Amino acid sequence: MTRIIVRLDVMLARRKMRSRDLAEAIGITEANLSLLKSGKVKGIRFDTLARICAVLDCQPGDILEAERIA
Amino acid sequence: MTSTRIATLSGWLYSGTTALYYGLPLGLIAALTPGIASPDWLLSRMTDLPQGTAMTPFKYAAVIGIVWLALLPMFGALSHMRGLFRLYRRGDILTDTCAHHILRTGQWLVTLAGTSLLIKPLQTVLMTYDNPPGQRALAIGIDSSMLGFLLAGGLLVAIGWVMREAALVAQENAGFV
Numbered sequence: 001m002t003r004i005i006v007r008l009d010v011m012l013a014r015r016k017m018r019s020r021d022l023a024e025a026i027g028i029t030e031a032n033l034s035l036l037k038s039g040k041v042k043g044i045r046f047d048t049l050a051r052i053c054a055v056l057d058c059q060p061g062d063i064l065e066a067e068r069i070a
Numbered sequence: 071m072t073s074t075r076i077a078t079l080s081g082w083l084y085s086g087t088t089a090l091y092y093g094l095p096l097g098l099i100a101a102l103t104p105g106i107a108s109p110d111w112l113l114s115r116m117t118d119l120p121q122g123t124a125m126t127p128f129k130y131a132a133v134i135g136i137v138w139l140a141l142l143p144m145f146g147a148l149s150h151m152r153g154l155f156r157l158y159r160r161g162d163i164l165t166d167t168c169a170h171h172i173l174r175t176g177q178w179l180v181t182l183a184g185t186s187l188l189i190k191p192l193q194t195v196l197m198t199y200d201n202p203p204g205q206r207a208l209a210i211g212i213d214s215s216m217l218g219f220l221l222a223g224g225l226l227v228a229i230g231w232v233m234r235e236a237a238l239v240a241q242e243n244a245g246f247v
Contacts, residue, residue, distance in 0.1 A: 032247045042245030 005065045008037045011056050026051040073161055080158035087155060091148040098141070102134060119197055120205040129197055136192050140185040147178035164233075164240035173230025179223030183216045 012022060023033040026048060035041050049060055056063070104111045112133060113125040154171035162168065187210075194209040201207075 028247055036247050041247050042242070044247055048247055 001070075002066050002068050004039070005067050006037055006039050006063060007065055008033075008052070008063050011058055011063050015056050017056070022052070022055060025055045073163075076163060077159050077161060080155040084152060084155035084159055087148050087151045091145065091152060094141070094144065094148075098137070102137075113197075116193065116197065118207070118209050119194065120201060120207055122205065123197055123201055125197075132196050133193050136189060136196070140189045141182075143178045143182035143185055147175050147182065150175040150178065164237050166234060166237045166241075169230055169233035169237050172226055172233055176223045176226025176228075176230055179219045179226065181223075183219035183223060186216045186219065187212065 012019060019033055019037070020030055023030045026033075028036075028048065032041075036044065052058075052063065053060060102112075110125055112130060113119070113123070116133075150171045154168060154175065157163070157165070157168050157171070190209045190211045194207045198206040
């Protein structure tokens with residue numbers, strides 16, 4: 001079985017950006033961004049993903065990783 | 071914009087249904103008050119009874135009781151309508167609780183159509199059961215309000231079921247960012 005891990009914290013640290021600023025820039029609440037970072041969401045819309053990548057200047061693969069679990 | 075107009079309209083409708091919920095019993099009592107002093111007043115309002123039908127205290131109480139029982143579904147419907155408008159007023163629109171209120175309102179309206187149909191037959195049988203043979207009556211009446219309640223109730227039942235599905239979809243969507 002495979003699960004998706006969100007590496008948003010790592011990218012935020014690399015870009016030296018706060019969660020609050022990213023949330024405001026992409027137009028979602030800080031609470032939702034926190035849920036996304038912790039992987040407690042059912043999914044992410046392409047639109048949201050595109051905005052995150054635009055603000056953080058990265059690729060989807062930089063913030064999403066597929067991990068095989070036993 | 072949509073949420074604002076829903077909240078605004080629901081505020082008004084909540085006030086309206088609340089006024090009706092508490093005002094309807096008072097209005098009914100006021101309408102029936104003349105009969106308390108003179109039970110024959112009620113007899114004069116029931117024009118489809120045979121000549122010579124007598125009014126007794128038991129018949130009077132039973133006829134009034136039938137009216138109250140038949141209107142109970144109306145209070146059930148109003149109660150759920152108030153609950154629905156209370157939720158809409160504060161912005162909870164696509165939830166299972168809202169769907170439940172819509173469904174129950176519809177079911178109560180369908181029930182009201184049924185009880186309304188029973189008022190006239192029950193009252194005429196009750197009023198004439200002690201009349202001589204040949205002067206007993208059973209009256210049945212169907213009017214547009216009964217059909218209206220039946221159709222509106224059926225519509226709300228269907229919409230309630232659909233809203234249950236919509237609430238599930240909304241809940242699923244809420245898990246996406």
